[in-house]
């Protein structure tokens with residue numbers, strides 16, 4: 001099986017590079033070898049790799065900056081996905097793509113299911129929603145809507161929290177944004193399992209193709225999430241105070257409640273998803289463990 005992975009240096013791509021490598025002949029492309037801001041260049045790149053499976057971990061993920069760069073965000077999150085999807089269709093390849101809880105407006109107040117109507121509040125959410133439609137054009141596709149992705153990568157949420165504690169012993173964190181923290185490795189491992197299954201039994205997987213919610217189980221506020229990160233890192237000396245979103249004006253409007261109900265994914269694929277707190281514990285253990293030889 002030939003697998004083409006776009007984006008190896010982001011939170012998710014980093015883990016996908018490791019979970020896909022044993023599954024076949026893996027081609028990994030990242031900026032500047034591919035530039036999703038130039039969608040018209042992508043079909044030739046896909047054709048050259050002749051993939052059976054394309055996994056796309058590239059995205060314009062700076063939610064606030066997207067408000068002032070809507071055209072760039074749309075090219076990367078939607079137009080580029082459309083070009084890849086068209087080429088996937090020509091080649092008969094499966095496209096695995098990722099979307100976001102920010103396609104929802106948060107007004108529902110309980111966990112979102114796949115049949116809920118999206119209503120994105122931000123440029124990022126709108127462009128990712130357009131990307132979902134674009135991915136479906138591949139004919140054979142899996143799109144996973146995920147949320148609050150975290151990892152040990154610099155620039156990710158966990159490393160930002162730990163950075164803040166270097167200069168502040170009191171953090172004010174919003175308690176009115178609720179979501180489902182999702183470990184990038186869990187997403188990558190699940191993607192790896194399903195890609196492996198596709199290699200063995202295409203029919204089984206294609207009978208289940210479509211759009212799914214895939215995130216850490218459960219829901220939590222940003223405030224509780226930060227408290228848990230600090231607890232797991234043994235940094236309970238840092239005081240965390242609850243605040244409200246309205247106190248921190250940002251260019252992009254975020255949904256206040258965007259937890260995802262992933263029961264359809266688990267039922268169709270027979271894969272149980274760990275509680276967000278369990279995965280967070282695994283990552284923090286790894287981050288806190290002394291390096292071998294030190």
Ligand SMILES: NC(=O)c1ccc[n+]([C@@H]2O[C@H](COP(=O)([O-])OP(=O)(O)OC[C@H]3O[C@@H](n4cnc5c(N)ncnc54)[C@H](OP(=O)(O)O)[C@@H]3O)[C@@H](O)[C@H]2O)c1
Nearest residue numbers: 010011012031035036037058059061098100146147148149
């Ligand atoms: N992060 C979250 O909280 C979150 C929440 C919900 C859904 N998601 C979705 O989950 C997926 C993975 O997100 P993530 O957290 O792994 O994102 P990330 O860490 O920001 O990684 C995005 C990747 O896209 C690459 N990229 C950006 N612009 C590019 C361009 N013009 N050409 C080629 N590559 C480009 C980046 O490369 P450079 O590193 O070189 O810039 C990086 O490798 C995305 O589809 C995202 O929308 C994320």
